[in-house]
Amino acid sequence: MTPTPVQSSAPGKVILFGEHAVVHGRPAIAVPVTQVRATVTAKPAPPGSGLTLIASDLGKRIALSTVPQDEPLAAAARFTLIHLSMPEPDVTLNIHSTIPIASGLGSGTAVSTAIVRALASFLDHKLGPAEVSPLVFEVEKIHHGTPSGIDNTVVAYERPVYFARGRGSEPLTVGEPFTLVIGDTGIRSSTRVAVERVRRAWERNRARYDALFNRIGDLVDEGRDAIEAGDVDALGPLMDHNHELLIELGVSSPQLDALVNAARSSGAMGAKLSGGGLGGNMIALGHASPHAGRAQMDDAEQVAQALTEAGAARVIRTTVTATG
Numbered sequence: 001m002t003p004t005p006v007q008s009s010a011p012g013k014v015i016l017f018g019e020h021a022v023v024h025g026r027p028a029i030a031v032p033v034t035q036v037r038a039t040v041t042a043k044p045a046p047p048g049s050g051l052t053l054i055a056s057d058l059g060k061r062i063a064l065s066t067v068p069q070d071e072p073l074a075a076a077a078r079f080t081l082i083h084l085s086m087p088e089p090d091v092t093l094n095i096h097s098t099i100p101i102a103s104g105l106g107s108g109t110a111v112s113t114a115i116v117r118a119l120a121s122f123l124d125h126k127l128g129p130a131e132v133s134p135l136v137f138e139v140e141k142i143h144h145g146t147p148s149g150i151d152n153t154v155v156a157y158e159r160p161v162y163f164a165r166g167r168g169s170e171p172l173t174v175g176e177p178f179t180l181v182i183g184d185t186g187i188r189s190s191t192r193v194a195v196e197r198v199r200r201a202w203e204r205n206r207a208r209y210d211a212l213f214n215r216i217g218d219l220v221d222e223g224r225d226a227i228e229a230g231d232v233d234a235l236g237p238l239m240d241h242n243h244e245l246l247i248e249l250g251v252s253s254p255q256l257d258a259l260v261n262a263a264r265s266s267g268a269m270g271a272k273l274s275g276g277g278l279g280g281n282m283i284a285l286g287h288a289s290p291h292a293g294r295a296q297m298d299d300a301e302q303v304a305q306a307l308t309e310a311g312a313a314r315v316i317r318t319t320v321t322a323t324g
């Protein structure tokens with residue numbers, strides 16, 4: 001056990017293609033958003049004080065031994081101790097995050113990941129992503145009920161991933177970097193509610209929804225080919241198409257559609273909602289490769305400005321590269 005404080009962090013994420021369909025067994029693609037992060041500092045605490053989690057941003061102070069099993073922050077710590085076969089140490093875990101919560105940017109996932117890493121390294125164990133990801137997946141089940149596993153995978157590996165439930169993830173080669181502009185509607189939304197809504201609709205009309213999931217799965221595969229080939233031009237129309245299919249699934253909202261339309265009108269190559277939907281964030285492809293060979297925007301600034309003017313509560317720009 002280290003006598004000095006240790007710090008660990010984890011990035012946000014966006015889903016580029018395939019949200020919701022991925023819960024129903026189709027593939028999806030997600031990329032890390034390193035501009036926003038959750039950070040956890042583990043400090044030794046007085047003997048006998050046990051493990052305390054402090055999330056001052058949320059006004060939360062949690063003693064591990066006194067909270068219910070399904071408290072998500074405590075669960076991340078508890079699963080880590082079980083995995084390492086270690087007793088509860090005397091430690092304080094301070095949690096900070098710059099990732100907007102309940103908006104599809106993976107805030108809960110990043111916090112859980114940073115807790116697992118900080119606690120493990122406080123206990124002198126370095127856990128790799130292949131160990132961290134399944135631990136965080138257990139916490140995701142508390143948050144979301146039936147998560148696909150894509151969020152914990154992309155956040156733990158901190159690189160673009162192609163993911164299919166039950167088949168695991170494959171790292172993506174990014175042939176040509178591209179820039180995403182992320183616009184926040186400012187409306188918090190619950191992934192659990194959105195996933196449940198889609199599940200109920202699917203139960204009522206399996207043929208229709210399975211067909212929509214299949215169409216989304218096909219365009220995820222086209223997206224993967226385009227990303228690997230460095231064909232940024234092909235990505236925009238695929239994002240547009242994915243957004244239309246998400247509207248058909250019933251998870252868009254007037255605010256998301258307004259930001260998507262504003263991005264497209266300002267010259268974005270494509271745009272879609274990202275994550276659970278019904279609020280939260282959308283993404284736009286705002287910057288084309290200078291090698292792509294046709295007249296395109298050369299700056300995501302214009303898209304970012306249009307999103308702000310259309311009412312986005314926050315705009316983040318991120319460049320997707322092979323290493324995240």
Ligand code: PMV
Nearest residue numbers: 019020104147148191275276
């Ligand atoms: O956590 P969010 O809002 O980014 O949504 C994750 C994507 C879903 O496909 C809607 C759910 C899941 O578990 O994959």
